[in-house]
Amino acid sequence: MKNKEPLILVIVIAFALLTYWLVEPFAHSQMHKHVEGKNFAYADLPALTKVGNAANGKELTMGAAGCTGCHSIIKEGAPAGMDPVTAAQSYGVNPPDLGEAGVLYDAKFLAELIKNPAHALKVEHKFDAAKGQMHPMVAFYGAGGDIDQEVADMVAYLQSIAVKKDELTPKMAYENACGRCHEMRYEKWTQIGTKPSFKFEKDLLAFDIQVLEYQNALTAYMGKLPPDLSMYIRSRSEHFLSTFIENPQAHLAGTAMPRVGITADTAHKVIEHMANSGDTKRDERASIGTNVMWYILVFAIFAFLWKRSVWRDLH
Amino acid sequence: MAHFTKATSVKDWLNQRLAIEKVEKVMASEYWIPKNINFLWAMGMVLAITFALLLVSGIFLLMYYQPHVDLAFDSVNFTIMREVDFGWLWRHVHGVAASVVFLVIYIHMFTGIYYGSYKKGREMIWISGMLLFVTFSAEAFSGYMLPWGQMSYWAGMVITNIFSLGDLHLNGLVEWIRGDYVPAQAFLSRFFMLHVLLLPLAIMGLIGLHFAALRIPHVNNQDGEEIDFDAESKKYLAGDKAGSKVMRFANDFMSKDLMVVGIFLIFFFYLVFYNYGFALDPVNFDPADMLKTPAHIYPEWYFLWSYEILRPFSVNIGLMAFGFAQVIFVLLPWLDRSPNAVPASRRGAFKVWFWLLLIDMIVLTAMGKLPPEGIFSTIGLVAALAFIVLWVALPFITMNEKKV
Amino acid sequence: MHNSSRRGFMGKAFGAVAGIGAVGSLVAMKKSWDPLPSVKAAGFTTLDMTIYPEGELVTEKWRGKPIFVLKKTAEMIASQTESQKARDVVVGDSHFMIAIGLCTHLGCIPGYNPAEKSFLCACHGGMFNWAGEVTKVPPPRAFDIPPFKIEGNNMILGEVGPEFQAMKDSGITL
Numbered sequence: 054m055k056n057k058e059p060l061i062l063v064i065v066i067a068f069a070l071l072t073y074w075l076v077e078p079f080a081h082s083q084m085h086k087h088v089e090g091k092n093f094a095y096a097d098l099p100a101l102t103k104v105g106n107a108a109n110g111k112e113l114t115m116g117a118a119g120c121t122g123c124h125s126i127i128k129e130g131a132p133a134g135m136d137p138v139t140a141a142q143s144y145g146v147n148p149p150d151l152g153e154a155g156v157l158y159d160a161k162f163l164a165e166l167i168k169n170p171a172h173a174l175k176v177e178h179k180f181d182a183a184k185g186q187m188h189p190m191v192a193f194y195g196a197g198g199d200i201d202q203e204v205a206d207m208v209a210y211l212q213s214i215a216v217k218k219d220e221l222t223p224k225m226a227y228e229n230a231c232g233r234c235h236e237m238r239y240e241k242w243t244q245i246g247t248k249p250s251f252k253f254e255k256d257l258l259a260f261d262i263q264v265l266e267y268q269n270a271l272t273a274y275m276g277k278l279p280p281d282l283s284m285y286i287r288s289r290s291e292h293f294l295s296t297f298i299e300n301p302q303a304h305l306a307g308t309a310m311p312r313v314g315i316t317a318d319t320a321h322k323v324i325e326h327m328a329n330s331g332d333t334k335r336d337e338r339a340s341i342g343t344n345v346m347w348y349i350l351v352f353a354i355f356a357f358l359w360k361r362s363v364w365r366d367l368h
Numbered sequence: 369m370a371h372f373t374k375a376t377s378v379k380d381w382l383n384q385r386l387a388i389e390k391v392e393k394v395m396a397s398e399y400w401i402p403k404n405i406n407f408l409w410a411m412g413m414v415l416a417i418t419f420a421l422l423l424v425s426g427i428f429l430l431m432y433y434q435p436h437v438d439l440a441f442d443s444v445n446f447t448i449m450r451e452v453d454f455g456w457l458w459r460h461v462h463g464v465a466a467s468v469v470f471l472v473i474y475i476h477m478f479t480g481i482y483y484g485s486y487k488k489g490r491e492m493i494w495i496s497g498m499l500l501f502v503t504f505s506a507e508a509f510s511g512y513m514l515p516w517g518q519m520s521y522w523a524g525m526v527i528t529n530i531f532s533l534g535d536l537h538l539n540g541l542v543e544w545i546r547g548d549y550v551p552a553q554a555f556l557s558r559f560f561m562l563h564v565l566l567l568p569l570a571i572m573g574l575i576g577l578h579f580a581a582l583r584i585p586h587v588n589n590q591d592g593e594e595i596d597f598d599a600e601s602k603k604y605l606a607g608d609k610a611g612s613k614v615m616r617f618a619n620d621f622m623s624k625d626l627m628v629v630g631i632f633l634i635f636f637f638y639l640v641f642y643n644y645g646f647a648l649d650p651v652n653f654d655p656a657d658m659l660k661t662p663a664h665i666y667p668e669w670y671f672l673w674s675y676e677i678l679r680p681f682s683v684n685i686g687l688m689a690f691g692f693a694q695v696i697f698v699l700l701p702w703l704d705r706s707p708n709a710v711p712a713s714r715r716g717a718f719k720v721w722f723w724l725l726l727i728d729m730i731v732l733t734a735m736g737k738l739p740p741e742g743i744f745s746t747i748g749l750v751a752a753l754a755f756i757v758l759w760v761a762l763p764f765i766t767m768n769e770k771k772v
Numbered sequence: 773m774h775n776s777s778r779r780g781f782m783g784k785a786f787g788a789v790a791g792i793g794a795v796g797s798l799v800a801m802k803k804s805w806d807p808l809p810s811v812k813a814a815g816f817t818t819l820d821m822t823i824y825p826e827g828e829l830v831t832e833k834w835r836g837k838p839i840f841v842l843k844k845t846a847e848m849i850a851s852q853t854e855s856q857k858a859r860d861v862v863v864g865d866s867h868f869m870i871a872i873g874l875c876t877h878l879g880c881i882p883g884y885n886p887a888e889k890s891f892l893c894a895c896h897g898g899m900f901n902w903a904g905e906v907t908k909v910p911p912p913r914a915f916d917i918p919p920f921k922i923e924g925n926n927m928i929l930g931e932v933g934p935e936f937q938a939m940k941d942s943g944i945t946l
Contacts, residue, residue: 057406058407068730069471071730072733072734076669076672076737077645080737083744084663084739239450283445284653287648287650288650288651288654331445333449338457338460342640342641346638348792349793350634351789352790353631353634355630355782356629358786359626360624360626360627361782362782363619363782363783366609366610367610424797431805453800453803453806454800455804619783626786
């Protein structure tokens with residue numbers, strides 16, 4: 054009698070794979086809009102035409118351009134004017150410290166941000182100057198000289214004070230670029246900083262109230278509270294995260310989330326930090342996976358050999 | 369009272385009290401299996417192994433899971449996934465096994481349908497198997513609630529709402545099932561109980577019944593041949609192993625069972641470590657939010673075909689169609705009027721019916737996941753109608769089947 | 773005959789392979805029972821030793837157990853025997869009785885009597901003095917001293933400092 058098992062196996066596998074393809078790759082391609090990444094090139098923003106002078110940039114940043122009126126630059130001795138909660142109540146969100154801005158953000162983006170914040174951030178649907186909706190960050194209209202040169206100088210200054218690219222850790226990238234809006238509970242991160250451990254419940258509650266005050270201000274500013282990103286590495290694909298960070302509007306037209314303008318390297322580190330929160334055992338999974346696969350292969354081979362020896366007498 | 373003598377060995381001591389030799393014969397060495405069967409007959413063992421994997425991984429998850437609406441999500445995603453050593457492994461094994469077990473159940477079921485293994489004294493095997501399918505479905509659904517993510521919450525909302533039964537508006541029943549107006553703490557606690565106690569008990573009892581139902585009629589074979597098990601087993605025991613049409617369950621068939629299990633486990637562990645996303649839906653990694661429904665909600669893949677039978681119709685008709693789909697498989701031994709218990713390949717019209725049903729259920733499965741828009745909802749409607757027509761037609765196309 | 777011995781051998785070989793897998797999974801199961809990293813990380817408590825009033829018993833918490841902290845008065849220090857002195861924990865100028873507040877008999881928490889400056893365990897009647905020594909059986913030994921490390925005016929419970937190591941080495945505590 055002909056052995057039908059290979060044919061049966063092929064049929065079973067073919068139907069299983071067809072079903073899998075229909076409910077997974079095909080269904081998901083129909084459900085989700087496909088957005089292609091543009092490698093964080095920010096092609097819509099004009100290139101810098103001038104070579105910046107960091108010394109001039111420092112004078113402008115600390116002086117005429119008025120940056121330090123709202124932004125701290127702790128490492129350069131410029132303190133924050135307000136605590137994070139008061140700042141959020143004043144501006145909607147706590148203005149970032151500019152110490153690492155030069156390495157976090159794309160240079161073209163920084164230049165455009167200084168000149169026209171709502172445009173660089175792609176939130177013009179929320180902040181239309183014609184309707185009197187001003188972005189809380191005041192645009193820089195020049196300090197008397199060539200505005201493009203002045204902006205280039207400030208960008209050069211910010212780049213000169215920031216850490217080197219390879220010194221920027223995933224945690225720093227996340228906390229600076231995302232952490233003022235997005236909590237990450239599994240890493241003990243709140244919008245106002247890392248949550249310390251308190252001995253007395255009173256201190257813990259006082260801290261939680263600070264966080265809630267901040268979140269209330271942020272909710273009022275954004276329309277809803279930006280989500281906690283602890284598990285986003287599992288709830289969204291890496292491709293989605295990367296393209297969403299690059300241009301939120303491409304996925305979700307009208308979203309209050311601004312384009313944050315980070316470089317490809319920073320985005321990579323932000324996503325790595327999300328993996329450090331939501332997928333901490335990924336290396337262990339890979340190494341144990343390899344060992345288990347080898348073991349189970351040996352198991353199957355020995356099971357086959359045993360079967361063959363038992364069945365020798367049956368035919 | 370039985371007569372006991374001084375035992376000559378531990379085995380003899382046990383034998384006098386528990387008749388272990390007899391039990392071993394009945395359960396294993398003289399449990400006779402036809403030789404003309406293929407690897408599809410090993411799916412029972414594959415299911416038993418998968419159930420064991422679910423049980424063991426479930427025990428370890430149970431040690432750290434917190435059935436509380438404020439703690440459940442973090443106990444799974446923080447404590448089990450980050451803190452507990454190998455907690456991620458138990459969760460991935462549990463999640464993937466819960467999905468794969470249905471793939472094997474469907475293969476097992478369609479094997480039974482193809483070879484006519486629900487007829488001629490095997491009706492109880494089929495019925496107990498279908499009861500297992502129902503309890504496994506309930507087990508899968510209740511387990512899906514436990515991580516308390518967005519899919520858990522909204523699946524809980526939608527599925528419990530089915531019990532309002534459309535225009536009957538049995539909202540009291542829905543609230544009774546939930547213990548609240550919405551799925552909340554009472555709902556989570558009771559589904560936790562169902563998942564870890566009542567349903568597993570029912571499943572284990574039904575597995576016992578399923579095995580027992582097999583003992584008298586014996587398993588079917590791939591040729592629809594009627595085998596005289598007494599005569600053939602005598603032949604085997606007399607030493608003519610090669611000439612006998614039957615073999616022992618252990619070690620003869622069990623060695624093949626375990627070979628198939630080995631191959632299955634390669635596939636299974638590949639999924640556990642490298643391709644688990646289909647079984648652990650990304651959307652369920654967002655915590656439950658009772659004020660926001662996810663953009664796309666859909667059941668796990670194994671429920672999609674029956675979900676799609678519900679979906680294309682207006683609420684009352686949809687519920688009737690859905691109810692029809694839930695019970696119709698159980699009635700298969702009586703809807704199939706043919707006297708033949710042979711493979712579908714030799715049954716003419718039934719062969720066509722079998723393949724149409726399989727393809728229709730795959731189409732329903734695919735459409736159940738796709739957004740119900742445009743061409744997809746049309747295909748879904750046609751496939752749902754086709755499902756009903758196929759089952760209504762079954763008695764008529766099998767009635768006139770010639771005896772082969 | 774050759775056939776059947778080979779069959780026996782293959783069956784055993786397969787059984788051995790399956791056994792290795794079972795043992796491997798037991799290792800994973802054992803590790804899943806280990807205390808969680810968060811439990812281990814919480815096993816350290818820092819005490820500010822400047823806040824304790826003299827001659828009053830304060831109970832702190834460390835690894836879920838009560839820790840008795842008693843800052844000794846000048847009279848207590850003056851009246852101490854050599855063996856009592858050996859149990860002293862000195863931070864700056866202050867002398868302390870530091871002990872795990874569990875009876876060394878079977879782990880109940882002895883009550884403190886401030887008038888007599890002594891401890892009575894209600895479970896089986898064991899008694900301890902203010903230096904932590906047993907004054908009435910059944911407790912087999914003086915209060916256990918938790919591992920500690922002195923850093924300036926702070927004491928870190930759970931870490932082993934040289935002072936604790938010395939006590940342990942000389943058999944003053946377990």
